[in-house]
Amino acid sequence: MSQETNTPDFVGQSGIRSAREQSIKWLLFGCAALSVAVTAAIVATLLFDAIDFFLEVSPVGFFLGTEWSPTIKEEFGVLPLVAGTLFVTALSALIAIPVGVASATYLSEYASTQTRSIIKPALEILAGIPTVVYGYFALVYLTPALEWLGLPLSTFNALSASIMIGIMIIPMVSSLSEDAMSAVPDSLRQAGYGIGATKLEVSTGIVIPAAASGIFSSFILAISRAIGETMIVVVAAGMRPRLVPSPFESLEVMTAAMVQLVTTDIAGGSTAYRAMFAIGITLFTITFAMNLASSFVASRYREEYQ
Template identity: 65%
Template sequence: MSERSIDVDLTRSSSGQFVRERIYKWLLFGCAALTVIVTGSIILTLAVDALTFFSKVSLTEFFTGTEWYATSDGGTFGVWPLVTSTLIITAVSAIVSVPTGVAAAVYLSEYASDRMRSVLKPSLEVLAGIPTVVYGYLALIYLTPALQWVGVPVSTFNLLSASIMVGIMIIPMVSSLSEDAMSSVPDSLRQAGYGMGATKFEVSTGIVIPAAVSGIFSSFILALSRAIGETMIVVMAAGLQPRMFNFSNPLDNLLSSGQPMTAAMVNAVTSDATGGSATYLSMFALGLTLFTITFAMNLASDFVAARYQEEYQ
């Protein structure tokens, strides 16, 4: 007897339902397309004004210069002092946030009871919702005097306080995303580890973390992208003095003031520079440079997540 394939349509075929489904489809498509249009519009706006800036300032001066001195009628526009300050803040904030965030994620995923998790995880979400201006105020008024009190010779405005506070700010992002990645690891892997005589700590560090490494690394990149683009904390706590990285005394870079790219952008738009001047247009060149850096980091995150992602049946 020959077999026949039977196609069964389980959806309702009324004309009204068909019209509504088409409307839903195009409405959802419009929402998805809107994100692409907004992103493309931002890139286009930055690129157009950045090209105007580079018609006034050479690419060589901008990308190889080691001095940034912007005035209302011109100045020197070497981006490296701003880039180095940005990278210092990003690196130190990673030292603060990554170990703390992963440790918190391991506790929430592997050690905390359901009751404790129901208290701690919402608390982390509240921490993520605190306005960044509050973090900047805490860094300037409390953290910097505390560092001076314990003997750290920081200036009133310094990169160390700003870096620590940025690191504290992105801890919830690291811990929440890492905990989600660890929770997605099948319990069968944990049970196999326990069956081999492993302790909970050995299972957490030797099985769960390696199995969730793609999600954990993605949380690192997203958090650091957030740190690179942070504005209010660095404006309030880091200062507005562009400084090139001091290779002879690296620690001095943390203890003294600096000006990251975001702070320079704020300074450009709030200064006395007129629209169309090189100082005003530098905001768009810095924005495009910042966008390129974060875009490259997100591409690296996607690559690592795809490369090391574990698939479970």
Template identity: 65%
Template sequence: MSTETPESEITSRPAGKAARERIYKYVFFACAGLSVVITASILILLAKESIAFFGMFSPVEFFFGTEFLLSREQFGVLPLVSGTLLVTVIAASVALPVGVAAAVYLSEYASDRARSVLKPALEILAGIPTVVYGIFALVYVTPFLRTLGLPVNTFNTLSASLMVGIMIIPMVSSLSEDAMSAVPDSLRQAGYGMGATKFEVSTGVVIPAAVSGIFSSFILALSRAIGETMIVVVAMGSRSRLIDFQEPLQNLWMGNQPMTAAMVQINAADNVSGAGFNSMFAIGLTLFAITFLMNLASNRIAARYREEYE
């Protein structure tokens, strides 16, 4: 007598359970579709208002203009882009090495007890309102930098960028630690079997094997830094400036205005013109394009260097 179970008995479900599965499928599909609709709606709104702006103001002057002053109706976006990139570079110089080092410790060195305490403590930083970071930068970080002898203004780029970097450390460390933890222990054991130290295994085996996930965490964190608003509004000032390559340190001591802060300034202005108001959407579309390209590059690079383990 055959003991094989017919396939129909394995795959068949009661009618009630099958109906619930169909409901779950439709609910999940609706949630996925809603996210796409919301993103498309935002993009359409930005494009619509940006087209209206470019009907009143030259696209060439917008993308290549070197002055952004609402009072004079000068809407050159280059100073805003340069301010945004400056904040991002400084924040990255803080967050990326610290975040990866924290991830290596949590993944390779920390005990289970230490990891259970340190990882949630790190992630608490992500839950602090960003306006608190901005106030902290203005009230504490700037005076501290002055005690170190740095000639920073009250509103300056350095303190705001440092706080943005601290804010995105949890994103880098958490995602990088997840990528490192996914590396099979067999690779580590192979390294130890060849006489490698823990540091050599961490830097020569684990990090290269998890590089796609680590790089993805970099791009996501930098996208978060580019879109940060309240820290730079509170601590960085509201005067846009092009980066001065002849005196690079002056860029750090003085205030600046990234794209997000300019959008807040436009929205808060009392007597802004039609072109001035619509410029907010053109800046938003430019910011959307930058973050989209960064995430697209991240996906391509992650797919190129992704390692699959069985």
């Protein structure tokens, strides 16, 4: 009798639990689908206006042109902007990658638990500082300091902007790389110590290669962030397109060119206005290609060390 009485209650509770699980599943799916839909909408917006731009300006002239002057000479060669963007990104990567990996190695292999609990959050605070603050710090303090050291810098220059971008993306490299190193099994470390290796040899010869996929992914993420940085380069690097950039002089990157176009008195729907979207889709393509390369290289490293 009790079994017959309890059976409907059990079925009812099971049905409620199943409905609840299904609702959670669809809620999570909706969140994931929303992210994809927003990305697709952004790409579509960029693409549609970029197509209108390329109906007026030759794609060959845009991608291979060496002069950028959309409002005065109506020249739309994007190569100086791409060169400036890659130049600043390379300089910032030269700062962020070595410092970030060294910081991650210390936190993962050398620091005590108490030290790690202090240093890691302190590093991650750098990521929370507004980028416009970095830009003004580079302009007002860093550039005069570098001039005092004897460097022939102009007021707006690529070196100061690159240094501040490098400092800004250090937390991305250090935090993600430290997570990847911490995930390496301790058995690999103990095997290294067992054959007489020092801590440095274990760190550089075992841990870092084993965590290479995660470390490389942090590089690409940080570089992608540097490519898309706007406020630091707008404030500190200037807005002078150069096909051959110099660290001591001003230059213009793609994001700064978009800011310049949107803040000038150009008419909506004009060729110069649509040039923003052409730059945007170019920047998106570069970042997307880098992410694909990151996924490919990370998967190869993962297969090699599994």
